[in-house]
Amino acid sequence: MDTTSYKTKSFNRNEVEHKWYLIDAENMVLGRMATQIATILRGKNKPQYTPHDDCGDYVVVVNAEKVRLTGDKMNKKEYIRFTGYPGGQRKATAKDLIAKKPIAVIENAVKGMLPKNKLGRQLYKKLFVYAGPEHKHHAQKPEVLTWK
Numbered sequence: 001m002d003t004t005s006y007k008t009k010s011f012n013r014n015e016v017e018h019k020w021y022l023i024d025a026e027n028m029v030l031g032r033m034a035t036q037i038a039t040i041l042r043g044k045n046k047p048q049y050t051p052h053d054d055c056g057d058y059v060v061v062v063n064a065e066k067v068r069l070t071g072d073k074m075n076k077k078e079y080i081r082f083t084g085y086p087g088g089q090r091k092a093t094a095k096d097l098i099a100k101k102p103i104a105v106i107e108n109a110v111k112g113m114l115p116k117n118k119l120g121r122q123l124y125k126k127l128f129v130y131a132g133p134e135h136k137h138h139a140q141k142p143e144v145l146t147w148k
Contacts, residue, residue: 011048011055019057022135022142025106026066034109036147037061041114041123054122060137061129065102069094079108103129 021040025033039045043055069077077094097104106129114120128137 011050013054016055020140020142021145023061026063030067037110038113058126064106065131102131
């Protein structure tokens, strides 16, 4: 048996073609959408997936302010941050955060699903979230993604 024919080919970021995708977040459930976005950013939807390298695509999300949360999470889900000063812990519900900074809800959900290392920080830079329907990536001709 020829064992040289069983070698696994590892791709790197230069050998993979990076596409641009456009996702409309209107009436989409936050968590389900975030898992799909994290999968695309990571490159797990491609046959050339390599765990230790950036093989993913770019994702543009529009209408972030119209994202949907199931149940009573809009009022009960809390986002906690720390200012760095003593007694500086701040809490905000999802409803407050969407009203103040709608892109933060999607960014936090996707960032939590990416690796916590250099690769994760690099993948996170390929996510572009906009509160309204307009975006500035028309030159890249993003492909519209829809799923149920």
